[in-house]
Amino acid sequence: MMKVVLVLGILAILGLAQTQVKSKVAELRQLADQEPSGVISLNAKTYKYFVTDTPRPYDLVIFFTADNCKLCEQIYIEYSTVAKLYRDGGAFYSSRKDGRRHRAVFFAKLQFTEATRDIFQKFHFNSVPNILVSLPKMTSIGSEENMQAYLKQYLWIMSVSDGVITSSKLLDHVNKKTGRNVEYKEPIINIFITLGILGAVGFGGYLLLTALKSILGNPRVWLLGALITYSLCMAGIVFNILHGVPFTSVDRNGNVEWFAKGARTQLGAEGYIMSFSITLAGALLIGILKYGPSEDRSKARLLFAVFGIAFMLVLFHIESVYREKVHHYNPSFWPPAHYIRGPLMNDQGNSL
């Protein structure tokens, strides 16, 4: 009799625990379903209940955020995309795949308030947003040292140096930490938007093409287009954009500097000036070819002289700027003095 009671009791306790476990997962799922994005908002009480209290047979990704945080809002959009992807990928349910068991994964966010201050302090947060992947094993970590080791692996403290955080990057991170393999899919709406834009651009382009047929059909316009592209690219426009180069700078004495020293850098204006000069030099040569031949000899001479002198001035300008910029520039190379002449063995390189 005693035995039966004992067995029944144990069974009951087990069952209770089981239902509690079940119910906790179900509760989370219900909460997640209420939100369109699938991200559950936690507060201090629910944080304790869902995150720190055992048993908890699920993974919880927590997004720590605060009011008046622009970066958080931006990243939260990406974060909720990841949550949606997880929901669509069926990752809110535990599953078994390729012989590996996956726990259910839920997404939550925790706002910084007076009530949740303690939680934020516990993690020593100086900044938001941060993303913590909380696995069940986190609840059983005892010592502070082990906790630090856990956080090192599973807590992502976001900062400027992380660069642009995209949803695919976030998804990668969460996948890696939870062991899931949810794939990135572009939302259908984005595809349609892109398609619409492309269609509009194509149609607009067609209209433009027919309207400007006579202009665009002129090879001179092609030449002009080619030369403009040529000089813009040569100006290092991509370099300027990538490095956020200022147009000009100011030197120590407060004078405006137009040219930067060193071959690997440049200032914004410098690139345009020089590449324009180079294209201009070419254009002057074209001018000589186009307007030089003339029946009126004196007019031809005058034109030739003007174009020729202008060309030389521009060339001189390019050369002098480059010489100023790069000191080892030496286009009068004839084996320089430091070339050791004489028998081959003198300059074998390996003879010290």
Added chain:
Amino acid sequence: MADQTGTKQSVGVFLQGAAEKWAPAFRMTILLMISILAVIVRVFSVIRFESVIHEFDPWFNYRTSKYLAKEGLYGLWNWFDSESWYPLGRSVGGTVYPGLMTTAGIIYWGLHALSIPVDIRNVCVFLAPIFAAFTAIAAFLLTKEITRRSEAGLIAAFFVAIVPSYMSRSVAGSYDNEAVAIFALVFTFYVFMKAVNTGSLLWGNFAALALFYMVSAWGGYAFIVNIIPIFIVAMFFKKFLRPADDDDLVLRRIYVAYSAFYVIGTFYAMQIPFVGFQAIHSSEHMASHGVFIFLQVYMFISWVRSFITKSAFRMLSRLFILTLVSLLVLGFLFLTFTGKTQWSGRSLTLLDPTYAKKYIPIIASVSEHQATTWSSFFFDLHYLIIFTPVGLYYCLRKPTAAKLFASLYVVLSVYFASVMVRLLLVLAPAVSVMAGIGVSYLFRKFTQAIRSSFEKPAKDKQGRQTTQKKRIPPELAAIGLIFVVYMCSTYAFHATNAGAESYSHPSIILASRDRNGNRFIIDDFRESYYWLRQNTAQDAKIMSWWDYGYQITGMSNRTVLVDNNTWNNTHIATVGMAMSSSEEDAYEICEKLDVDYVLVIFGGFSYYSGDDINKFLWMVRIGGGVFPHIKEEDYYGRGQYRIDQHATPTMLNCLMYKLCYYRFDEVKTDYWKPPGYDTVRGTEIGHKGFKLKRFEEAFTSERWIVRIYKVKPRENRDGLSIRSRSVVSMPEKLSEATLGGPTFKYHKYAHKLTAKRRRAL
């Protein structure tokens, strides 16, 4: 008087006759001399240093070539390299462009068949200069095909033979894919232009064959695969905007050429294991598929046109083209968004230059992937960029298909070159060809003017003077001619200078000068790599930053964790994390990765600025990209990356810092400076007198450039420290010990153990 003009005339006639008779011979001789020039201008590095493989990637190519020469082509295909990417390894056959190695292998086998026992190393070293000569010939052919003028071809060949940009990748010893690929690129363009000009199926086939060589040699083949479809689309635009009589003929020729080129070329490309089915479904190839389908449909419509009325045809064709274009766009978008086709990171960088900076630090970290400044354009192409507009003017004055192609090539490649410094290499042949066309046009106009001043105004049969053609005044033309010649020779001087001084450094051997001006050689790299080969176990694993991976496997024959084939970002990030972690954490990573030695490059002792401390921020960034707990800002002291006393504790205690500056405070680098003065950063180091616990200095090269550390094994009973210490620190009663959840059992056990020991004591 009449007699004099008569002799003058007859001398002129004689000269002209002789010139015409001997022109082919002159052409050949000049081309041969240009080829010889292309070779000899590139051997400065062998003369000034020695016949050695340069830099980083060439070492892998060299190692693969050695393997190929020994094992044959199938051996290479099946080669699984266990010496790199430990513990993953790398299947080399499927991840390599084999064109370069196969070329070297064929030359090697050929010479051996002729009983010329040449070393494979020398074949590799001199391959690039020889192919530069071929490139010059290909440029001659291409330019001749575009302009139908051999003088333009000769000038273009001369320009391309010594253009500094190309020289930077093809000096003797620079045994890299680009060395043969630039030849393949120019040659493919030539053959394709020939196919377009003749409309011959045979030439289309040859073009596919040339493309095959290009695909086998370099990933840059994507440029060809895209520029040709763009060119064809441009031809359609031209027909739409500026109809000409021969449009239909030209398009039919293009149709024949491209159909052969595309179908056979794609099949060929798929034969390279590294490309395989990417030739079908990668986004880089989508344009070529689309244009192929479009051409077929267009031709079909033209065929239908011959049967139906004009108005019905117009409606039909519009409908057809509209549906087709929208279908193609839709299909492409569908494939892209569903992930069936993907852009590679490097290609995306070309379309959106900011992409790499945002998302792929590993691509952004490579210096040759940086954006280009105007001065790089000027240094690498010199006066060619001034002559190019003239060539463009000539080509677009009366555009034919070939001239339009050349202009497109220039415009597209100048954009690509502005995105990545490395792609100046693709621009160089384009600009050389264009400048060659431009300069020859200038020459022609000037010499025509001079020549016409010697000729008597021609008279027609009735004795009337024909209207004289417009000419430039001859005396000014002479001045112009001299000036252009002067500019060309300045260009030659500059190119020689660049080849001899700037681009001929092997970078594994450095040269410097002592205070008396005597030249000496710094050979630290090879010294240490040989040390590794001779003093470490055969299966020792060496951890270093990925830059040195190829060199270590090539010269030391030891296993490395990461190398310059950056295929596994996570693995590289792990090494980055190890380098930027504290000694204790790094030790754990090293242990997990089976590392035996850690190799760092340190230039602070001998003014070598390309060292690991200067590259360190990239290790942090790449490591932080995968392991977010590594934060770039933790390594900035007072808002700056620094190594002096104001550096952050994280920086001062990370592995890289410690390994570089270990015992550095014991030496003086400069008489006037305190000990521990870093000559590259120009500051005194901030952390002195530290000891290494987990690592042990194994080797430091003569000038400290390479430092190698051995990873110490764990000390006896290391990690069991609590137990041994607990004799003293463990409280007498179990209840007094602070017990955590999972450690409870362990403490209980430890307590029992200590109690036993105490009793024994």
